[in-house]
Each structure stands twice: as C-alpha cells, then as structure tokens.
Amino acid sequence: MSAPLRLGIAGLGTVGIGVVKIVRQKAALLTERTGRPVVITAVSARTRDKDRGVNLASYDWEDDPVKLATRDDVDVFVELMGGSDGPAKAATEAAIAAGKDVVTANKAMLATHGQDLALAAEAAGRVIRFEAAVAGGIPVIKALLEGLAANEITRVMGVMNGTCNYILTRMQDAGLPYDDVFAEADALGFLEADPELDVGGIDAGHKLAVLSSIAFGTKVDFAGVELEGIQRISIEDIQQAEDLGYRIKLLGVAQMTGRGLEQRMSPCLVPAESPLGQLTGGTNMVVIEGDAVEQVVLRGPGAGEGPTASAVMGDICDIARGIRIPTFGAPATGLRAAKAAKSNSPAPFYLRLTLKDRPGALAKVATVLGDHGISIDRMRQTRHNDENAPVLIVTHKTQRTALDSAIAAMQDTGVMAGVPVALRIEAV
C-alpha cells in the first residue's frame, strides 16, 4: 500500500462539498481503484461558520487559500473557488511553486492564464488537471487528451453551457419570451453572479478555448473566440427555426483552417433531429472529429454537485495512480501561438428581417442579397402587423463576411425597420 494522497480543497460550494462527500463515502473504492488512500488534510473557504451539510471538523481549516496550497501535508491543491484571477490564481501559482499538483474546475482561469500556469507547472514537474472545467461530468478532456491522442483533430464543437441550453429549451417548450425565462433561471439560481458569463457565451467560450488548445496543439487563445450570446434570441426565432426543422443552440465550434484557427461561440440552428438538436435542459454535448476516429459524441450532465465532483475526483484518481501528462497534452513550451482566423467557413444562414410595410421592400432586400452573391434557399413573410413585415430567409451556403456586407447594405435601402437577426445553420 502506497502513502495516502493528501488533498487541500479550496472552495466549499456545491462542487467542493461534492468532492468532500465522495472522499468520505468512498474511501474503500478509491483505495481499491487507485492503490492508495485518498484523504483530505485541510480545507478553505470564504466563510467558516456555515452549515454545509457535511462534517468538516476532522480537516484543518485555512482562511487563506495560499496557505492551504502550500502546506507541507498537502500533495494536491484542489482549486474550486473560481474566478480567472484573484485568490484562485494566486493560490494555484503558490501551489505549483511549492511543488504541488493542481486539480481545478476553473475554466476562466485556464482560458485566461492556462499557458502561463502550464509553463510553470511543467517547469516544476507538476501537473494541472481540469476535467471538471469543461462539460461537467463528461470525461471529454480525457477523451481528447488521451483516448484520441493519435488523431489530427479536425473539428471540436459542443453545447457547453447548461444555463443557456435551459433557457433556450424552456423558451421553446413554454413559448415564453427570453426575458421571462431569464428571470425564471435567475430565481432558480441557475445564473452566475454576473449573468453575462452565461448568456453572453463567455463561460462556454472559456471552455471552447481550453478544448481548442488540446485539440490543435495551440496556446489557449480565449481572445480569439468570437462570442455572441443568446440575449437577442427571440421566441419568434425559436418558433420559426422549429418550423423549418431546426433548434437554436448556443454552439461552440473550433476548427483549424488554412487561414488559422476559427473559434466561435454563438447561437446556431442545428437540425431538430440531430443529437445536438435533441439536447434539452442542462445537458451538455461535445462532438470531436478526428482524421482517424471520424466522429465521437459525448453527452452528459454539464453541472451539478455529483457530476462535477465526479470529474474532479477522476483527475484526483489519475494523480493517485501516477498518471502525469502535460497540461494541454503536448508540453506547453512547444505549443504554437494560435493564429486566430475570423470565422468565415461557408454555411447556410437563417436571417430574420423586419421590413417597413411598403411596396417593393422585399424586392430591395432580395436584390441586395443577390448583389452580394448570396442566393436564397427559402423565403417567407411570416406575420404582419400594421407597420412592419417580418421576413424570414434561409440562404444557401455563404460566408459570414458576405452576409455582413449585405446586412450593412440593407440598412441603406430605407426599408429596414429593425436590426436583422442572422444565425448560422451548422452542419452537425
């Protein structure tokens, strides 16, 4: 029997408590599977006096996560505080400097400082593991980093923010407008303290940037992720999409092109019958495409105490078993800078326009599209009130740049009565 693996856990929210519970309740299972006991030495959180439903008396308490991270009797610093900077980053850096391995669920920190942290960890001979940072309980980091390691990855995509998927699903099922469902989600505690992180696509964008780095051997480049949130998705868009046989999902796509690395996180239309289209509520899905494996799809819970703790504990088991690989698969010193390419792979687009109700308005818009080389697959005028005519267009494959130019030109025609909505239709 080897020496116990000693954890110091910073952050005792849902996930932290989930981890504590697994370590307490599954001591025998963990020892059997990893060959050594996994124990908690000390914990840290902002508030000490709070009933967390689990007895923490047998663990040392540290007010300061940096102190926790550098204790002599801690082998693995488990960072579950969150936030890209501040205490999470300070404590992680301190842990690495003190020769600890790190397990974290912190996508914001990895997306922002992943490269520097990886360099520091690898220089110190330490590992940083982060299965829980992307897609909750789904072991997608492991699949990409290890299981599919012999593949040239061609595309990674996924629905990775359960809150957004909940909002979009709920809008569709209940026929409710965005603002109402947003308020509901807020009341249910589904939203981050800064809701923009969720509905603005930032949280999911962080996850995509981390996946991209592993997939393409590039330095994490969150700044290179084109972000578009779901705030402008109307119930009308959702219903029109459904009518056309599609669902709207906040979909992240990363692919290497001749022009560089495309990374986008944006609401897209996907076929209603596709696995992504069928995804409801808080469930996440990641699609990995590689030259050898073709396509692998992974689906599972994107958040929650049990699933996220399962992912954190998977990393801890790996460390207990002596599994040690570089943070992003290849050594951080060898990762290439990602050359960010504007997302411009051709695709059909869904276009919802509101036109002033005057003769020739539709013709003007159609002419503009034709002038920009965009051909129309389907067009319909949907409803009609006294002033404005909502028009729905599905284009044939075109580039986003062409579409943006066309939309700009439409604004000069004098027939537009609102900001057009343009959503990519993604082949999945």
Next chain:
Amino acid sequence: MSAPLRLGIAGLGTVGIGVVKIVRQKAALLTERTGRPVVITAVSARTRDKDRGVNLASYDWEDDPVKLATRDDVDVFVELMGGSDGPAKAATEAAIAAGKDVVTANKAMLATHGQDLALAAEAAGRVIRFEAAVAGGIPVIKALLEGLAANEITRVMGVMNGTCNYILTRMQDAGLPYDDVFAEADALGFLEADPELDVGGIDAGHKLAVLSSIAFGTKVDFAGVELEGIQRISIEDIQQAEDLGYRIKLLGVAQMTGRGLEQRMSPCLVPAESPLGQLTGGTNMVVIEGDAVEQVVLRGPGAGEGPTASAVMGDICDIARGIRIPTFGAPATGLRAAKAAKSNSPAPFYLRLTLKDRPGALAKVATVLGDHGISIDRMRQTRHNDENAPVLIVTHKTQRTALDSAIAAMQDTGVMAGVPVALRIEAV
C-alpha cells in the same frame, strides 16, 4: 527526448494496417504528444506475400507471433490477430512472460481469459490495454476505467455490434426480412467468419463482459452473460415496434442487483426518439450510469480501419506517456467473483403471439397472463389470414420469470400456432 517506444505488431488486417499507417504518417504528432518517438520494429501475419497497400519493408518480419512478442527490441506487443485462444493467447502470454506491455483489440480473448492474463501481467509489472476491444473508436474503456473512477457504477449498457445494428436498421428502412438482409451483410463482408459471433450476440456479449468487470470490480464472467441473438427478429416485429413508438436494438445491459450481477445481451425495444433508438447503421453507443455522474452517453464508429486504429494508438500513446494502471482498473488479485444473477429486473415486455383462429383463443391467453400476475398495457390483433391470428401485447412491468411461466402455460391451452416472441422494453 526519451528512448523510442518500439512496437511489434501481430495481425495485419484492417486494424493492423491502420495502426501501421498512423505510426508512419504521424511520427511528429505522436512524438510531440507522448514525449518520445513511437516506432515499429517488427510485424507478423499469416501471409507474408500480400499487397496490403503500405510498405512494410522497413520492418522485420516474423512468421511466428510468439517470436515477435518476445523479441528484445520490442517494448509493446500489439495483438491484432483475434480469436480467444490459439496464436493470440500464446503470443500474449509469451509477451507478458518476456516483460512486454500488451495492446490488444481482442474481446474474445479478454472475455475468456482476461482474468488470467491480467494476473500474469500484473505479477510481471506489465500492462494490458484494450480500448479497441469495445465499441471501436469510442474511448469508453478509458472513460470507465479512469474518467469515472470515483463512481459506483450502477448500470452500463450499449449497442456494441455494428453488424447487428446495420441488419436491424436495414430491415426497418428497406422493409426487408432478416434472411435477405443477412445475405446482403454477408455479401458486403460485414459478418465475422462465424456469423453466429455477430448475430448470435456473442461478440457484443464479449464486450459487455469486459465492461462489466471494470464497472463492478468483478472478474470477467462471459459465461454469466445471458445471450440472445437477433436471428428470430422478424420484419413484423420491427414494424410493430415502430408502430408502438419503439425500435429494436441488440442491447447489452449490465447491472449489479441484490441478487448478483445481471448481464444480458438481447434484442430489446427502446423508445424510437431516445439516443439509442436513433442509432443507425454501424454506429455504437455506450451508456454509463454512476452514482455521482448520473448518466454519460458516448457515441461513435464501432469498427473500421481508422476508428479502431485510433483506439489502439490511444493505448500505445498512454504506454509511451508512462500511464500504467491495472488491466481492469483495480488489481486483478482483488477482483471479486461475479455472482451471476438471472436477468429478472421488472420491465414491460413486447409479446407477439400467433393464435389459432378459433373462438375464445384471445381470452385464454389473456387469462393465462392474468393468472401469472401480468397485466396488459396494450393489446391488438394485427392482421388476419385464414388460419392464424397474430396478436400483439405490451405488458405492464413484470419479471421475465413470470413471463416465461406464462408463455409455457400458454402452450398448454391448445390455442397457440407458433412460438411466441417476447422482447424486453428497456427504459433508457
């Protein structure tokens, strides 16, 4: 840069050649990701003079796989010959005895001799890896063995034989009877030399036995898998199931119960709209349920050169990276004997009877069911020819033992005109 990892590959069929291609074409990628070159030292196959579409001249040739497996200049023996015994087993044992690690795609060998091989390998400090043995390109072994290691697994299930799923899908799509589609699949080269391995559920049963061992910490127990093939599935069953909102899949289910380990591989009805129901052609799907992670679903290609070679290479990359864990997760010396339990968890059943066309026949059958405590959810008499009346019944939840008794009792009523078909309706 560490020393190269030197492979000896036995078996140069589709998968073996796929592995050779990846090693040749991706030398830089493999070195970057694993930290050391991966090279092939020697190869072996039954026939030397055969154009395999790839130049093997730079590798030593061994006629005898045992010789290949024990060469001083081989670190990893890659067993891609297949067959539960014979040369595959002899060479694997020889490799372990000679201190080599083993990567294999051989589910038959693992299902039959997995425990003994694991004991030998672990005693010698060697690893046996087998991602390609289950569900082709899907990294499901890794997910179960490592990613979900902190979960008490409650159920594992999956569609893991692409040929059977192809046959069932094709019967449904083309409205063709089993025999015709079987002949088609044979002509397309989709079937094993002994087709019973596929359509009898044996190949998929091997895979389920291997998954069970990892999931439940038990010794591989293929003998404990209840096997039922797809040979008796008629086009009528497929069409009736569709009508009821279901699809028929050859589904493997393993779950630990109070009575012991249930393992069954049998044709089941699953909801047409469920991920399993939506699975077509040769695609595989594995569903893993654990106490912490809830449910994770993995989907991908179940066979083929690229996907299977991707899985073999994933194992090789792990070994190159120094990832070493026991064959079935926990040390083989500690695996418990699986106490096989007859599969008897309650479920609704689909029952297709052919009754003699005489007054009171239906009443007799219904009475028998009632006498056995089986209540009827739906019943319909489907078509009718001059002699026999086909009757379709969906029961409420019942146990297989009760249903089997009822079916036996029906035979004594004198109204049965054929062997009843009883298929479990699985909640997925």
